[in-house]
Amino acid sequence: MPYAHTIAGNPHWLPLNPTRKLRTIPGERGWPFVGNTLRVLKDPQAFARRMVARYGPVYRNNAFGGDSVILIGPEANELVLFDKDKNFSSEQGWGPVLNLVFPRGLMLMDFEKHRADRKTLSVAFKPEPMKHYAEQLDAGIARQVGGWANRPMRFYNEVKALSLDLAATSFLGVPLGPEAATINRAFVDEVQASISAIRTPLPGTSMRRGMKAREYLVEFFKREIPARRDGEGQDFFSQFCRATDEAGEPLAADAIVDHMNFLMMAAHDTITSSATSLVMLLGRNAEWQERLRGEMLSLGSNDGGVPHSQLDRLVLTEYAFKEALRLVPPVPSIPRRALRDFSFGGYHIPAGSFVGVNPAYTHHMPEHWPDPETFDPMRFSPERSKGRHRFAWVPFGGGAHMCIGLHFATMQIRILMAHLLRRYRIELDEGAGEEWQAFPIPRPRDGLPLRFVPIDY
Ligand code: HEM
Numbered sequence: 191m192p193y194a195h196t197i198a199g200n201p202h203w204l205p206l207n208p209t210r211k212l213r214t215i216p217g218e219r220g221w222p223f224v225g226n227t228l229r230v231l232k233d234p235q236a237f238a239r240r241m242v243a244r245y246g247p248v249y250r251n252n253a254f255g256g257d258s259v260i261l262i263g264p265e266a267n268e269l270v271l272f273d274k275d276k277n278f279s280s281e282q283g284w285g286p287v288l289n290l291v292f293p294r295g296l297m298l299m300d301f302e303k304h305r306a307d308r309k310t311l312s313v314a315f316k317p318e319p320m321k322h323y324a325e326q327l328d329a330g331i332a333r334q335v336g337g338w339a340n341r342p343m344r345f346y347n348e349v350k351a352l353s354l355d356l357a358a359t360s361f362l363g364v365p366l367g368p369e370a371a372t373i374n375r376a377f378v379d380e381v382q383a384s385i386s387a388i389r390t391p392l393p394g395t396s397m398r399r400g401m402k403a404r405e406y407l408v409e410f411f412k413r414e415i416p417a418r419r420d421g422e423g424q425d426f427f428s429q430f431c432r433a434t435d436e437a438g439e440p441l442a443a444d445a446i447v448d449h450m451n452f453l454m455m456a457a458h459d460t461i462t463s464s465a466t467s468l469v470m471l472l473g474r475n476a477e478w479q480e481r482l483r484g485e486m487l488s489l490g491s492n493d494g495g496v497p498h499s500q501l502d503r504l505v506l507t508e509y510a511f512k513e514a515l516r517l518v519p520p521v522p523s524i525p526r527r528a529l530r531d532f533s534f535g536g537y538h539i540p541a542g543s544f545v546g547v548n549p550a551y552t553h554h555m556p557e558h559w560p561d562p563e564t565f566d567p568m569r570f571s572p573e574r575s576k577g578r579h580r581f582a583w584v585p586f587g588g589g590a591h592m593c594i595g596l597h598f599a600t601m602q603i604r605i606l607m608a609h610l611l612r613r614y615r616i617e618l619d620e621g622a623g624e625e626w627q628a629f630p631i632p633r634p635r636d637g638l639p640l641r642f643v644p645i646d647y
Contacts, residue, residue: 193256193544195389196286203282204529207542212257215537217241217250225252234522234628238262238551248535251546255286258525258544261534262551264558264579269534270526270547271581271588276301278545280591282527287630288452291384291400294445295452297591304590310441311449314429315594322424323360323598324498327605330356335609339644342619344637345469349606350462354378356602361454363418363425373410379403381455385630404451411447426453457595459631460520461602464585466623466638467518468511468603469610471565473618473640478567482507483611483645496608504604509567511603515585517565518632522550524587549584550628558582614642 197203209219218241220226229237230253238260241249247262261270270278281300288298296308313319334352354377358370383400391398411427418431419440430446441449472479485506489496496504528543539545554562558579559569568574586593593599610616619639626632 193286195255196289200282200285200289203285204527204542206256207540209257211540212250212259212543215248215250215259215539216245217252219252219257227253227255230254231629235550235554238548242551246535248537256544258546259537259539260546260548262548263555264552264581266534267547267549267552267581267584267588268579269532270545271524271584271591273526273589275530275532277528277530277532278526279529280304280526282529283525283544283546287525288384290389290397291380291404292448292452292455294448295456296449296594297452297456301590306435307441307445307449308590308594310433310435311430311594313433314426315597319424319426319429320597320601321498324501324601324605326360327356327602328496328498328609330359331606331609335606335613338610338642339614340641342639342641345640346462346466346633346637349465349469350459353458353461353465353602357454357458359425361426361450361457363423363428373407376403376406377454377458380407380451381459384455407451408447411450412443415443415446426450453595456593457598459633461599463518463520463631463633464511464515464599465603465606466634467632468514468607469616469640470618470623470634470638471514471517472510472611473616473622475565476615478510478565479611479616482510482607486608486612496605501601501604504608506567507604507607508600509570511600511607512570512583513565513567516553516559516569516583517563518626519549519553519585520631521585521587522628522632523548547584549587552582552584555582610642613644615645617641617643 194206197206218226220229226237241251241260242262247266249260251258251260279300281298284297288295292298296304296311299307331352334355354374355366355370358364358366358373362373364370364373379396379399380403382396386396386400388395388397391401414427415431418428421428427450430441430449432440434440472482485504486496489500489503524547526545528539528541528545530541532539553559556562581588586596617640622636622640623634623638625635627635
């Protein structure tokens, strides 16, 4: 991450610490110029395991253009994410990665301003709009999934395309067609830019394409806002346009644009990644497919979908989804920046340090998750959850920035699974999903080749 560059562009941020300030914390600077970046990119969790084995649960790492201090385990997650003393900035943690393409989204805000905007946006996540999204998702998923019988496919690619189409309707209120397709393309370019290694928008780079895409989307949102403010649309965009703050004032047009842009990014690859890992794990554990199918069939209605009012009854499906999120969390590590000096694990960590916590590492710690590599959804039953540290499972983060879309994500996955498992048996290709690219959001390198085989009842 180009720490120095980003700090220069944000004068209200703390200045960059000289490296010597972290010298009491054990760790490695890695190779000249790139530090440990290549090793982290190759396999972030293998790198973390090696560092923890060598230095313990607090270590210094030099990657992506700067030093950061990594804190490992549930206590670290609680300290940094729950942040009861307001010591950690999300804006200054995520900013170096996201500010160029997704500025001023919720994760790029701190404290009072963040609280106020989050509250305003929360109307779009209330039960009534959720019911509306559920209906839209149900119809959209049924339309696509119905045509998946016996078709060899790479599931990751299919579910990514499906999620984009679903977002056009439930996020933007735009019917599928040429405009939705252009929006989807622009949006994919933006996300690509946010994770590209070249951070300057030079001609021909994904950063340049991403910034152009952003211009297109900003223009689209701005053009639509007046009509959406006066309309009755139930999609996220229309809700944000009509939302008012504590003083009864609507959000400014620029703020709506930034929040929409960010929301689409936050929702998209995370849902795609977690749907893919769940399907892979169910493909490998046929008995769990059966159990989930049984649960779905026990709800009665046999048209493939599940009414919104019954989604909460898919308890085993929820456990299985939680277990997939444990094994393959879509946001494997979470960055922050310390605004004040603090201590953890016997180390003094100075203000201005970039700090990271590691959900993926925590989710595989045998002291919190016995037999951690085994797919065992019943770990999430109330009996077996008893006594577990509340920050041992943090795929959605925790504290003030905890994922605002977690119920939406859970709902979409339940609806998708209901449509898939009632119709089909998952048949993975030999060796499917063996290797995953972990960074920035996990995806199987082979796209998860499989077939959905229709079930004869
Ligand atoms: C399985 C799917 C998802 C996962 C694993 C996930 C994960 C996360 C995590 C870990 C954070 C907190 C990051 C931090 O503390 O720095 C977060 C924040 C956020 N997520 Fe999600 N997310 C998912 C789906 C969604 C969806 C569907 C939406 C929108 C409908 C969404 C919108 C957001 C937003 C707006 C934030 C920022 C919240 C804030 O800063 O107050 N996410 N998500």
